[in-house]
Amino acid sequence: MSTDGYQTYYVPEKSRLPIFMAIGLAVTVIGAGTMMNDLTAGVEDSSAHWVMFTGFIIIAATLYTWFAKVIAENHSGLYSGQLNRSFVWGMGWFIFSEVMFFAAFFGALYYVRNLAVPWLAGEGDKGISAMLWPEFQAAWPLMETPDATQFAGPKEVIHPWGLPLVNTILLLSSSVTVHLAHTALKAGNRARLKMWLAITIVLGLAFLGFQIEEYAEAYNELGLTLKSGIYGSTFFMLTGFHGAHVTIGAFMLTVMLLRAFKGHFTPQEHFGFEAASWYWHFVDVVWVGLFIFVYIM
Amino acid sequence: MLSKAIPCRLWIGVLLFLSLTVRADWEVNMTPGVTEVSQQIYDLHMIIFWICVIIGVVVFGIMFWSIIAHRKSLGAKPATFHESTTVEIIWTAIPFAILIGMAIPATSALINIYDPSESDLDIKVTGYQWKWHYDYIEEGVGFFSNLSTPTDEIYNRRDKNEHYLLEVDEPLVVPINKKVRFLVTANDVIHSWWVPEIAVKKDAIPGFVNEAWTIIPEPGIYRGQCAELCGKDHGFMPIVVEAKTQEDYDAWIAQRQEAAAKERELRDKVWTLEGLMARGEKVYATNCAACHNADGSGIPPAFPALKGSAIATGPIQSHIDIVLKGKPGTYMAAFGSQLSPVELAAVITYERNAWGNSKGDMIQPVDIANMQTAE
Amino acid sequence: MSAVLESHDHSHDHHGPAKGWRRWVYTTNHKDIGTLYLWFSFIMFLTGGCMALVIRAELFEPGLQIVEPEFFNQMTTMHGLIMVFGAVMPAFVGLANWLIPMMIGAPDMALPRMNNLSFWILPFAFALLLSTLFMEEGAPNFGWTFYAPLSTTYAPSTVTYFIFGVHIMGASSIMGAINIIATILNLRTPQMTLMKMPLFVWTWLITAYLLIAVMPVLAGVVTMMLMDIHFGTSFFSAAGGGDPVLFQHVFWFFGHPEVYIMILPAFGIVSQIIPTFSRKKLFGYTSMVYATSSIAFLSFIVWAHHMFTVGMPLAGELFFMYATMLIAVPTGVKVFNWVATMFKGALTFETPMLYAVAFVVLFTIGGFSGLMLAIAPVDFQYHDTYFVVAHFHYVLVPGAIFGIFAGVYYWLPKWCGNMYDEKLGKLHFWLSFVGMNMTFFPMHFVGLAGMPRRIPDYALQFADFNQIASVGAFIFGTTQLLFLFIVIKTIVSGKKATAEVWDNPEGLEWTIPSPAPYHTFSTPPDVK
Numbered sequence A: 001m002s003t004d005g006y007q008t009y010y011v012p013e014k015s016r017l018p019i020f021m022a023i024g025l026a027v028t029v030i031g032a033g034t035m036m037n038d039l040t041a042g043v044e045d046s047s048a049h050w051v052m053f054t055g056f057i058i059i060a061a062t063l064y065t066w067f068a069k070v071i072a073e074n075h076s077g078l079y080s081g082q083l084n085r086s087f088v089w090g091m092g093w094f095i096f097s098e099v100m101f102f103a104a105f106f107g108a109l110y111y112v113r114n115l116a117v118p119w120l121a122g123e124g125d126k127g128i129s130a131m132l133w134p135e136f137q138a139a140w141p142l143m144e145t146p147d148a149t150q151f152a153g154p155k156e157v158i159h160p161w162g163l164p165l166v167n168t169i170l171l172l173s174s175s176v177t178v179h180l181a182h183t184a185l186k187a188g189n190r191a192r193l194k195m196w197l198a199i200t201i202v203l204g205l206a207f208l209g210f211q212i213e214e215y216a217e218a219y220n221e222l223g224l225t226l227k228s229g230i231y232g233s234t235f236f237m238l239t240g241f242h243g244a245h246v247t248i249g250a251f252m253l254t255v256m257l258l259r260a261f262k263g264h265f266t267p268q269e270h271f272g273f274e275a276a277s278w279y280w281h282f283v284d285v286v287w288v289g290l291f292i293f294v295y296i297m
Numbered sequence B: 001m002l003s004k005a006i007p008c009r010l011w012i013g014v015l016l017f018l019s020l021t022v023r024a025d026w027e028v029n030m031t032p033g034v035t036e037v038s039q040q041i042y043d044l045h046m047i048i049f050w051i052c053v054i055i056g057v058v059v060f061g062i063m064f065w066s067i068i069a070h071r072k073s074l075g076a077k078p079a080t081f082h083e084s085t086t087v088e089i090i091w092t093a094i095p096f097a098i099l100i101g102m103a104i105p106a107t108s109a110l111i112n113i114y115d116p117s118e119s120d121l122d123i124k125v126t127g128y129q130w131k132w133h134y135d136y137i138e139e140g141v142g143f144f145s146n147l148s149t150p151t152d153e154i155y156n157r158r159d160k161n162e163h164y165l166l167e168v169d170e171p172l173v174v175p176i177n178k179k180v181r182f183l184v185t186a187n188d189v190i191h192s193w194w195v196p197e198i199a200v201k202k203d204a205i206p207g208f209v210n211e212a213w214t215i216i217p218e219p220g221i222y223r224g225q226c227a228e229l230c231g232k233d234h235g236f237m238p239i240v241v242e243a244k245t246q247e248d249y250d251a252w253i254a255q256r257q258e259a260a261a262k263e264r265e266l267r268d269k270v271w272t273l274e275g276l277m278a279r280g281e282k283v284y285a286t287n288c289a290a291c292h293n294a295d296g297s298g299i300p301p302a303f304p305a306l307k308g309s310a311i312a313t314g315p316i317q318s319h320i321d322i323v324l325k326g327k328p329g330t331y332m333a334a335f336g337s338q339l340s341p342v343e344l345a346a347v348i349t350y351e352r353n354a355w356g357n358s359k360g361d362m363i364q365p366v367d368i369a370n371m372q373t374a375e
Numbered sequence C: 001m002s003a004v005l006e007s008h009d010h011s012h013d014h015h016g017p018a019k020g021w022r023r024w025v026y027t028t029n030h031k032d033i034g035t036l037y038l039w040f041s042f043i044m045f046l047t048g049g050c051m052a053l054v055i056r057a058e059l060f061e062p063g064l065q066i067v068e069p070e071f072f073n074q075m076t077t078m079h080g081l082i083m084v085f086g087a088v089m090p091a092f093v094g095l096a097n098w099l100i101p102m103m104i105g106a107p108d109m110a111l112p113r114m115n116n117l118s119f120w121i122l123p124f125a126f127a128l129l130l131s132t133l134f135m136e137e138g139a140p141n142f143g144w145t146f147y148a149p150l151s152t153t154y155a156p157s158t159v160t161y162f163i164f165g166v167h168i169m170g171a172s173s174i175m176g177a178i179n180i181i182a183t184i185l186n187l188r189t190p191q192m193t194l195m196k197m198p199l200f201v202w203t204w205l206i207t208a209y210l211l212i213a214v215m216p217v218l219a220g221v222v223t224m225m226l227m228d229i230h231f232g233t234s235f236f237s238a239a240g241g242g243d244p245v246l247f248q249h250v251f252w253f254f255g256h257p258e259v260y261i262m263i264l265p266a267f268g269i270v271s272q273i274i275p276t277f278s279r280k281k282l283f284g285y286t287s288m289v290y291a292t293s294s295i296a297f298l299s300f301i302v303w304a305h306h307m308f309t310v311g312m313p314l315a316g317e318l319f320f321m322y323a324t325m326l327i328a329v330p331t332g333v334k335v336f337n338w339v340a341t342m343f344k345g346a347l348t349f350e351t352p353m354l355y356a357v358a359f360v361v362l363f364t365i366g367g368f369s370g371l372m373l374a375i376a377p378v379d380f381q382y383h384d385t386y387f388v389v390a391h392f393h394y395v396l397v398p399g400a401i402f403g404i405f406a407g408v409y410y411w412l413p414k415w416c417g418n419m420y421d422e423k424l425g426k427l428h429f430w431l432s433f434v435g436m437n438m439t440f441f442p443m444h445f446v447g448l449a450g451m452p453r454r455i456p457d458y459a460l461q462f463a464d465f466n467q468i469a470s471v472g473a474f475i476f477g478t479t480q481l482l483f484l485f486i487v488i489k490t491i492v493s494g495k496k497a498t499a500e501v502w503d504n505p506e507g508l509e510w511t512i513p514s515p516a517p518y519h520t521f522s523t524p525p526d527v528k
Ligand code: HEA
Pocket: B052, B055, B059, B095, B096, B098, B099, C145, C259, C260, C262, C263, C305, C306, C324, C325, C327, C328, C329, C331, C332, C333, C335, C363, C364, C365, C366, C367, C368, C369, C370, C371, C373, C374, C375, C379, C382, C383, C384, C388, C391, C392, C395, C396, C399, C400
């Protein structure tokens, strides 16, 4: 029988990990949903967030066990090149799904900026809508919303050439350093691998720190909030989800660093590391999009 | 055994389908309507329909031919062909050509519907949960149009009349042979203003305005319905358009303007409790009973009872506030912009004194009007 | 040389399933998971069907009889959501799980543990969704398309659970789709080139791609809703500079590909069945692959045909009209190929074939009404009427659902080793066929005559056809209990099926014994 290109393929026996994961997820969303409803309804003695945290803990514990198991299986020689290719496809398509998630928000930004806001102000095909908002002027960033009593516009917005520029430089260099870490790993130079990886993580954390600072400034000084109309909505939605992804990416890289210290990865076989680094590059690319479309333009 | 029955039953099905659809008078087809646009749309609809029927007959014909003639039980031996680039190209090209044939009249119809030329009359149409408001912008006339079918008919306590669910208290009145432009918008959620016989269907989007127009060539009453799910009573917000000759229309407008002047007078006079109660009962029935129920018992938990409610039996100012400003985020709308001062004063007074609520206090229309101008 | 390794910690039994509930909860076996998906989907079909029966009972005659408008809207919404996300999609994933590894000679799915996860989060998601029915404010009531602001500012608070439910369903679909793509691209037996794959595998490959591309967009739009509801953003509120129509654009960018997600696997099933019972190779295999790909591509650029009446600029209307019409071309190619496959074959009409033939005819009728809807100016009259309801039930019920029935009858003997009862199968078909047409055909008429959808009560002139439709719905619904009976009967007492089951069918799944052993293809098989 022919086996070219078809190596041994490891099929795991039954596992209790997924059901724990599913339960964790369910507990989390029940908690999160109830928490938000309570928040909006002004319920004061809500304890729903504890449910959510319980869910988080179940998820975290399951994920930890899950990955530990995968790594152990890999180290015991169960995995083949073909199985690794499944992981490659899996990670690749997962990143594609993330791209589409961001695409929805970029699409929304494009739509409100180029269509909805001008229409409300009397420009373009549906400009007649301006009869409902006689005072409203189109502008981007949108400082005055159509109905300021409901959505007070921001006093000012974040300028691209301060913190955002610094953040751009940080993230772009982190893409380079993670690549250097990869090259080092392939060359079998573990000391450099650890060094570049650590630098990458530091850059990522610095980025997050600056972003927190930026948010604090926006909320405390500029009046730029989620509630300040469509500019604030798109701004925080895009940068916020990006920030969340940077956090996840930084976490993944940290795990990889710990694994590197434990002596995992060989110059030939290090898919875990590669997956994390792809994710990191993806997060960077999204940032470049953000920098251009949210901050500069 | 059953399998032998397939072709004949399917054929019967197809024939039934054809025979039913051509009987256009049996409410099985789209209305040709009364306007040029509605005719054009109807014709287009029929063209596309017949093209589909013909394609269907050909494709299903060949298929049923195989089903009848090439069955194993009749000793058919399977052929071995399974590919032909030529055939594939042919049956890609022919449908493509047919589609182009369809696209041409469709495009010209659409361009006709998007005609941007000046109109003779502008009417702003605003969708509310669950009624329509019409504003004759230049004439300064505006009113709400509510479902007028009695609840008893809806709940089968009485026989349904001919225009069940398609009748309103105040129809939209338009002149014939004039280009009427509708500026369609909404106050709360998305609605859609649709009258089949003039082939106008435009979504009413809160915060935006959509344009549509019609020229109705003959007097008549044309009925339609809200065509976008807009909450509980989406099925109960009909549209009635009354097309009148220019003279009748002018008379109607004059009468409307006079009524508005009278309303102003009513606003300024001092009302008695009985007067307000009598008026309030009517206002309540058309505007409030849908949620709070005719006997004030509400539909708990979503819609609170007013009978014995803390607000309806408490200080009058908070009662006025909730009726005028509504409660954002709930179904309780801001009626301040929807009802006249007289109606507001009447309904508030009514709620405080009906169904065993017996505050005995009242509010005058003029006070409401003053509160509104003070804002 | 053995190609499959199994873990060493369970040395007791490598080749059979575990016993008891643990088998199902902990399983990583593609056949077990396929079975779970299929049963789950059937339960959801009955649940969603019961809701449809509530709708049809209320619409039996004019006036409000059984339910209040509030609850009616909840039924419509939950019916749509459950049928789409709970019945049709999981059924197809179940079929994919059972069949794709067997069709391509793979030992299992590529990522078996994740496979279990994708299934097991679904019952939680639907439990959450269904639990809203018992909450004080009631279930979501804004239609399965949940247009803002009815679904945001004006929604019951249970919308929050609905949003999280959708997130979980999305996660399930994305993981399922990633798994299927990885399996197809990575686990084929070496000689099986892409262009030798069975069409069911091809259609699923393309479906999986659509899923990964659009489910995240759905997640994005419900997240925007969540932000508008709880965190004060104004995506869908003009007062803050947003636009309710933005919601519709993002939703339908997901929603239109979604409807092809619900039909492409059925195309695949029918393309497997028709050749078998025509005893002739599928006509135009290559063009079938290209047609499916073109449908998938076009599905991304037609979304606004659901929005012809929202007041788009003329250029937009024209573009979306033309693009939508174009889909008739590749779909036509598929229909013609099926007919050409039957042409000059040696046809027999076992139950799967009956369903497949009905599929071709009735789906095409649904496609024709789709094409009529695509003509923008005429859609001004059709939009949001029962004509649309008739259209999508014709493509979904005799389309997706009949496709699934066809597939189940076709492969059931392979799954459980027993033959189903042919007489009962045919009875199930004919009753379904009559019931289904009786339910949905009259909807064309009332729709054209002007009956809007999503209403609990209607004007008198629509009464007759609604009555027929309601009777049909109960016939069709009750018939599905017969289906349940047939399946159970087959599992417990059918007569033994051979490995081939049918008369010389094509495909690797027929080379293994019936029932298919718990683990198949531990070594890659040869293909011609
Ligand atoms: C399985 C699901 C499915 C499928 C396959 C389709 C297929 C198609 N649909 Fe449908 N559609 C839905 C599910 C589906 N739809 C749903 C659920 C809704 C409503 C959503 C809601 O609002 O709730 C909807 C609504 C809907 C609308 C919006 C209507 C409205 O709300 O106003 C439109 C408009 O263009 C449309 C068009 C089409 C077209 C052109 C096709 C085409 O793919 C059909 C192509 C097929 C053929 C044309 C037949 C075979 C071809 C030939 C034999 C070749 C020769 C033919 C010619 C040249 C004519 N659909």
